[in-house]
Amino acid sequence: MQRRRFLSLGAYALPASLLSSSLVPAAARAASTTPAPSAADGWRTFELTTQVELPAGSGPANVWLPVATSPSGAYQTALGTHWEAPGAKAELRMVRGASGIGVPMLAVAWPEGATPGARTVTLTNTFATRDRRVDLSQPPSAQAPRESEAVLRQYLRPTELQPTDGLVRETAEKITRGEKGDVEKARAIYQWIVENCRREGSVRGCGTGDVRYMLTTGDLAGKCADINALFTALARSVGIPARDAYGVRVATSRHGFNSLGKAGDVTRAQHCRAEFYAAGYGWIPVDPADVRKVVLEEVPGGLPVDDLRVRAARAMLFGQWEMNWVAFNHGADIPLPGAQGAPKTTVPFLMYPNGEVANARLDSLDPDTFRYRMNAREITT
Known part of the structure; x- marks a missing residue:
């Protein structure tokens, strides 16, 4: 049995010049020196367990799992990472996706x-x-808080599914025309998305984040990885550093929103958020996709955009995140170490378990066939 406990991913961190507030822990810590932050200061402590059971066999197999990390911002801190993988080689890896952005994962082979x-x-x-x-x-x-120029440049670059030229830039320039400053430009993009996008419940998983397709076809329906990716791409295209944050919900909402939380079995509770950078404020959290989720799912039959509950979510989610959710990473176009399965050895983002058996890729959006489960519980004391 291979069994390890790491209390941070410091050994896998990016160079200090590229760390800053990326979702990468700053330094290794021993168990005895990493107490949970105080509940009196608003901190809540959680345990998230991911269990994977692949079919029995003797052929090659791989699993890649996202892990919780520690942003430098004072809203999330990793306390421990522990795994068991009998008969396999398992290690924490830091891989680099688009623009060299580091993505931590547990790679099992x-x-x-x-x-x-x-x-x-x-x-x-x-x-x-x-x-x-x-x-x-x-x-x-x-x-x-100030961000380094090197990191800001990373979050201005396009990705495979989030271009920043052509129709994307033209759209963003129309939306932000006449706005002064990055905060007001980002606010205009946020409001435009809330008004023009819609959540589509039939989309598998969290969507694909294919911004070019959305704007070219005019089909602005999707889920969080689509709607918040659109915010990120539009912001980057007009010079505002922006990034997606991929993670999973771990508790019900304390802000009164039935649709914006999940506890216990969170196998299908993945959620992508977004943030942008503005000088004098630092990284600013936003989530236009969750506004559209309130519209569609808060009550049976949905709510109109001008409903008081939607208006409350709309105001809250420009500048705030309720942290009943854990962030994994900001990465895009992520290589999977040792992957052999078709069609590609990269994934657009790492928010779900990924795997392959006998060089055939498993469907990350079908946990029953893939055979994985995720469970979250609060252990605040």
Whole structure:
């Protein structure tokens, strides 16, 4: 049995010049020196367990799992990463996706000719979160967190599914015409998305994030990885650093929204958020996709956009995140170490378990066939 416990991913971090507030822990810590933050300061502690059970066999197999990490912002801290993978080689890896952005993952491999039998992985992440809010009613401050120019350049570059030229830039320029400053430009993009996009419940998983397709076809329906990717691409195209944050919900909402939380079995509770950078404020959280989720799912039959509950979500989700959710990474176009299966050895983002058996890729959006489960529980003391 291969069994390991790591309390941070410091050994896999990017160079210090590229770390800043990327979702990468800053330094290794021992168990005895990493206590959970105090609940008195608004912190909640959670345990997220991912269990994978591949079909028994002796052929090669791989599993790649996202892990909880520690952004430098004071809203999430990783407390421990523990796994068991009998008969397999398993290690924490930091891989680089588009623009060199680091994505931590647990990579598990069973080689050809491995002893036949069940192939299982159990990954447990322990972390603490607290609600995040940037007060945009105040003027920009010289004391606000500052990001390095190297990191900001990373989050201005296009990805395979999020171009920043052509129709994307033309659309963003129309939306932001006459707006002064990055906050007001980003606000205009956010409001345009809330008004013009819609959540489509029939879309598998969280969507694909194919921004070019959305704008070219005029089909602005999708889920969080589509709608928030559109925000990110539009913002980048007019010079505003922006990024997606991929993760999963881990608790019900304390803000009164039935549709914006999940506890217990969170196998299908993945959620992508977004944020943008503005000098004098730092990284600012947004989530236009969740506004559209409230419209569609808060009550049976949906709500009109001018409903008080939608208006409350719309106001809250420009500048705030309720942290009943854990962030995994900001990556795009991510290579899967050792992948052999068709059609590609990269994925647009790492938010779900990924795997392959006998060089055939498993369907990450079908946990029953793939055979994985994710469970979240609060362990705040």
